[in-house]
Amino acid sequence: MSTDPLAPLAALPGVTEAADAAREALGKAHRHRANLRGWPVTAAEASLRAARASSVLDGGALRLDEDSASDPVFAGALRVTQELEGGETNLIGVWRRAPLQALARLHMLAAADLVDADALGRPRLDPEVSQRLDLVTQLVTGGSRAPAPILAAVAHGELLALAPFGSADGVVARAVSRLVSIATGLDPHGLGVPEVYWMRRPSDYREAAAGFAAGTEQGLREWILLSCRAMGEGAREALSIADAKK
Numbered sequence: 472m473s474t475d476p477l478a479p480l481a482a483l484p485g486v487t488e489a490a491d492a493a494r495e496a497l498g499k500a501h502r503h504r505a506n507l508r509g510w511p512v513t514a515a516e517a518s519l520r521a522a523r524a525s526s527v528l529d530g531g532a533l534r535l536d537e538d539s540a541s542d543p544v545f546a547g548a549l550r551v552t553q554e555l556e557g558g559e560t561n562l563i564g565v566w567r568r569a570p571l572q573a574l575a576r577l578h579m580l581a582a583a584d585l586v587d588a589d590a591l592g593r594p595r596l597d598p599e600v601s602q603r604l605d606l607v608t609q610l611v612t613g614g615s616r617a618p619a620p621i622l623a624a625v626a627h628g629e630l631l632a633l634a635p636f637g638s639a640d641g642v643v644a645r646a647v648s649r650l651v652s653i654a655t656g657l658d659p660h661g662l663g664v665p666e667v668y669w670m671r672r673p674s675d676y677r678e679a680a681a682g683f684a685a686g687t688e689q690g691l692r693e694w695i696l697l698s699c700r701a702m703g704e705g706a707r708e709a710l711s712i713a714d715a716k717k
Contacts, residue, residue, distance in 0.1 A: 603629065
């Protein structure tokens with residue numbers, strides 16, 4: 472019998488509890504009265520907030536104003552979140568059957584204003600990058616039975632560590648975390664906004680990402696715990712959006 476490569480992560484101290492808490496928080500957001508039927512409206516607001524926060528982490532403008540559309544980082548992040556907005560989009564289906572194609576699509580959207588067209592959607596020509604991309608996408612699209620918050624954290628951390636495209640890698644990594652959350656049913660309508668939590672704690676975010684990249688047990692644990700905490704806080708952001716829409 473084959474062993475699940477991600478099973479040891481769920482066994483790390485506090486990880487399963489953190490994953491359960493993230494799932495419960497997101498479930499509560501989805502059960503909010505405003506989200507039972509009105510989720511397309513709140514999902515659109517979540518998408519905008521996610522794009523802003525993700526772009527800030529990659530050097531985009533801190534404030535949204537009439538000039539934001541000309542900010543290439545924000546424009547790319549917004550295209551990405553809008554592609555995923557509301558949950559069951561075409562990209563989710565592509566992710567489930569051909570995740571590398573979905574990943575290429577995300578980069579094309581995120582980096583369209585940052586690099587030449589012939590560089591869009593093309594990972595670096597490095598055998599290690601190709602191998603690790605294959606492995607992580609297989610694991611998070613059915614190759615592991617780890618809880619969804621762990622899958623989202625692993626995909627996010629691995630893409631940050633690999634920086635496979637050399638441009639817009641952070642925006643793409645955070646988009647993949649969102650995509651995994653949607654595709655697994657953890658956050659089916661994409662109502663959570665964990666990106667805001669990460670944006671408000673950039674030093675913690677980058678330190679934890681470096682720990683994940685180092686591959687130590689403590690580094691992996693801290694990254695997953697931070698990711699789960701962000702999902703919980705992102706769910707609270709979703710509740711605030713829903714409260715405002717009632």
